[in-house]
Amino acid sequence: MSLIYNWMYYIASGGLILIGLYIVLVKTNLIKIVIGLDFIDTGVNILLICIGYIRGKTAPIFSKPEITSTNVVDPVPQALVLTAIVIGVAILALALSIGIKVYQHNQTLNVNKIKGLKW
Amino acid sequence: MRKIISIIILVIIGVGFIFAFSQIPFGKDKINVANYYIEKGIKQTGAVNIVTSVVLNYRGIDTLGEITVLFIAAIGLGAVLFVERKIQKNIADNKKDKTKRASLILRTGSRLLFPLILLFGSYIFVHGHLTPGGGFQGGAVVASGFLLMYLAFPKQSINKKSSSVAESLSGLIFVGIGLLGLVFSGYFLTNFLPKGVPNTIFSAGIIPVIYIAIGFKVGFELTGIIDDLLERSK
Numbered sequence: 407m408s409l410i411y412n413w414m415y416y417i418a419s420g421g422l423i424l425i426g427l428y429i430v431l432v433k434t435n436l437i438k439i440v441i442g443l444d445f446i447d448t449g450v451n452i453l454l455i456c457i458g459y460i461r462g463k464t465a466p467i468f469s470k471p472e473i474t475s476t477n478v479v480d481p482v483p484q485a486l487v488l489t490a491i492v493i494g495v496a497i498l499a500l501a502l503s504i505g506i507k508v509y510q511h512n513q514t515l516n517v518n519k520i521k522g523l524k525w
Numbered sequence: 526m527r528k529i530i531s532i533i534i535l536v537i538i539g540v541g542f543i544f545a546f547s548q549i550p551f552g553k554d555k556i557n558v559a560n561y562y563i564e565k566g567i568k569q570t571g572a573v574n575i576v577t578s579v580v581l582n583y584r585g586i587d588t589l590g591e592i593t594v595l596f597i598a599a600i601g602l603g604a605v606l607f608v609e610r611k612i613q614k615n616i617a618d619n620k621k622d623k624t625k626r627a628s629l630i631l632r633t634g635s636r637l638l639f640p641l642i643l644l645f646g647s648y649i650f651v652h653g654h655l656t657p658g659g660g661f662q663g664g665a666v667v668a669s670g671f672l673l674m675y676l677a678f679p680k681q682s683i684n685k686k687s688s689s690v691a692e693s694l695s696g697l698i699f700v701g702i703g704l705l706g707l708v709f710s711g712y713f714l715t716n717f718l719p720k721g722v723p724n725t726i727f728s729a730g731i732i733p734v735i736y737i738a739i740g741f742k743v744g745f746e747l748t749g750i751i752d753d754l755l756e757r758s759k
Binding site for chain 2: 413423428431432458459460466467468480482489492495499500
């Protein structure tokens, strides 16, 4: 139990990253590959957030008088992840639009059947 | 064969992951930079939300770069999907009579919800320095409202010209405030406005102004992305 209690967030984020990598490596549909990349993105974001977490402390927003500088978590990874999420959305949209173009050009989304990808 | 090889690779990566992260204890202590931000953040920036003050004040240039990445992605998406739009339009005109109308529930509900969603989004980005949230989140909420309208009324679309004017204007406001900081205090993106009393809406100097600009920019940019993608699939 203590193993899960201590490492739950690392296990979850690592699991998401590994699932995403598995999708990218094994699946042949281009849309599924893009979804796998998004899984990796989410896993990395959760990993960064939970590195900055400190047990029993609250968000770094001093909206109440009882929140002082001793009982808040690390704000730097949260700011970093805020950046990473937006860029992840942009990359996802760009990848999907390229996917649309690939489908129009080849009439298929199966990576094995697109001859231009083989070398 | 491919599955077996990739599972072996994943096991290797997973073991490396476990070795690396067993050295980092979970939920223990924060780094020195964070202590500096937490202790001096309110006094230096006036914003009670430390994440906001890190994003917009201590690392404002970083956020400017992030906006630029989003902008370039939107431009790239437009460029990739732009070709043959005219032909597509003709096909769309021919199909116009056949396109399905959205259901009555969706049309009525979206009419009711759209102004409330816009209000909520603007609440989030106006209160970015006081509550969890900010320009990016508020902009995403605004764009989700526009997405609802696109689903309910597929034939209509936003006015491209005015949305791009609003988008570039808000980007210019961001850069202009940065340059004003250069004029008044000698550094790009300095917090030159009065800090005010913390925990009130008119506080934190330039942070709310920049976050409102970011909210407009992100909202219209994501709406433009939705518009491009939907126009393609018609």
